[in-house]
Amino acid sequence: MAVDSADLSRRVTGRQASVGVVGLGYVGLPLLVRAATAGHPTVGLDVDRWKLGQLRRGLSYVEDVSDAVMTALAASDDVTLTEDAVALADVDVVHICVQTPVHKATKEPNLEFLLSAMDDVALHARAGQLIIVESTTYPGATEELLCARLSDRGLVVGEDVFVAFSPERVDPANKTHDLSNTPKVVGGVTERCTDLACAYYGALVETVVPVSSTSTAEMVKLLENTFRAVNIALVNEIAQVCHALDIDVWEVIDAAATKPFGFMPHFPGAGVGGDCIPADPHYLAWKARMRGVPCRLTELAQQINRDMPEYVVQRVSDALGRPVDGASILLVGVAYKPDVQDMRESPSWEVAKRLHGRRARVAYHDPHIPEARLNGAVLKSEALSPGLLRDADCVLVLTPHGGIDYDMIQTHSRLVVDTKNVLAPGGVTEGVVRL
Ligand SMILES: NC(=O)c1ccc[n+]([C@@H]2O[C@H](COP(=O)([O-])OP(=O)(O)OC[C@H]3O[C@@H](n4cnc5c(N)ncnc54)[C@H](O)[C@@H]3O)[C@@H](O)[C@H]2O)c1
Structure with a gap:
């Protein structure tokens, strides 16, 4: 009954x-x-x-x-x-x-x-x-x-x-x-x-x-997160093109965002993280494949985002003017996104692993992540200080948490690679390389 x-x-x-x-x-x-x-x-x-x-x-x-x-x-x-x-x-x-x-x-x-x-x-x-x-x-x-x-x-x-x-x-x-x-x-x-x-x-x-239906509701979620993955991949690609053409991608995005319709700004960075954006589009692509429908754009977007940590490592090496081998690199922000204590699939930590894998001397500062495992070793978050910044061959800003003293970073670092345009946005500063 x-x-x-x-x-x-x-x-x-x-x-x-x-x-x-x-x-x-x-x-x-x-x-x-x-x-x-x-x-x-x-x-x-x-x-x-x-x-x-x-x-x-x-x-x-x-x-x-x-x-x-x-x-x-x-x-x-x-x-x-x-x-x-x-x-x-x-x-x-x-x-x-x-x-x-x-x-x-x-x-x-x-x-x-x-x-x-x-x-x-x-x-x-x-x-x-x-x-x-x-x-x-x-x-x-x-x-x-x-x-x-x-x-x-x-x-x-x-x-x-x-x-x-x-x-x-x-x-x-x-x-x-x-x-x-x-x-x-x-x-x-x-x-x-x-x-x-x-x-x-x-x-x-x-x-x-x-x-x-339940399928519609399931698809809504996949559309939302695939939309993000694809747009982030697009802007990551545009960032690489802009760099090759000597154009400031951040200025381009700001100006494009003045269009009152049909444009929504997304920002480049080391990739996508958390447990949603790196995974959800694959649920869509997998199901579509089973029905004989290729999800080429979705899969390519995921690949572009997955390649970003390697691109960042390359940009660090370019900024140093030599391979990262032996260089001391201080990472600022390693959680997967600002203001969280979540490291799942963090692209910033993927950058750390790759740098470490190439024998760079890696340290990090992240107010939300007191310690983290790096290729088997346990690293502790370093307190930011003028001395710590001066000692690093390169300071690499990855996850732009609030409450970090970016002025101190700008003032005391010898070289900064800023993947999030948080240091004096819009301006060109000596010793600061933007993505
Ligand atoms: N984290 C986000 O921001 C977010 C946002 C929107 C949607 N989602 C989706 O929501 C879902 C959950 O994500 P989350 O981030 O909360 O995951 P999570 O890993 O933080 O939490 C999942 C919890 O489920 C528990 N668990 C696993 N199997 C279990 C079982 N059989 N019985 C009881 N508990 C079990 C785990 O121990 C864990 O505590 C995922 O599908 C994710 O894609 C996550």
């Missing part, structure tokens, strides 16, 4: 439904916090015991969740943090937020984590649940992978259980847009699934954008 979805709808709208979040990382933890602070009893599930231990002690490993907030949640009777998937059987709404990387060598989707999470969710699913996939994946995955598992359990999607995909668009360290004011795209397997998921998110976020 089909369940009464009106009752679930009332409870999600009234923020009384209990919520489970599978995967407490950069996406899942802020979501758990949002649901819990909105009043939902919540269960956070993760397979990583270290993370659970930190959270239970009120310590957050995600910039956008403070220790104070985590301490309050950890102490609340309405929040359960567990590694036991059995707890999912008691919740009304389940979110799947585990990582979806690509295999390093083939760049094909690595679905190991998603499948394992779906196995757990399906195993403990019960009639009356709303299950929402938030992990980025290929178009069709929610239906092919999750619905099939639910159906194997004898649960009819749209009647017994309700399934939707809603891409997570969180932008870590973004000061203006968070979960609550970033529109939430939602696509359900059936109309009832979409309506329920929209009712649920409508009580949590300002704007909900329903779309016609």
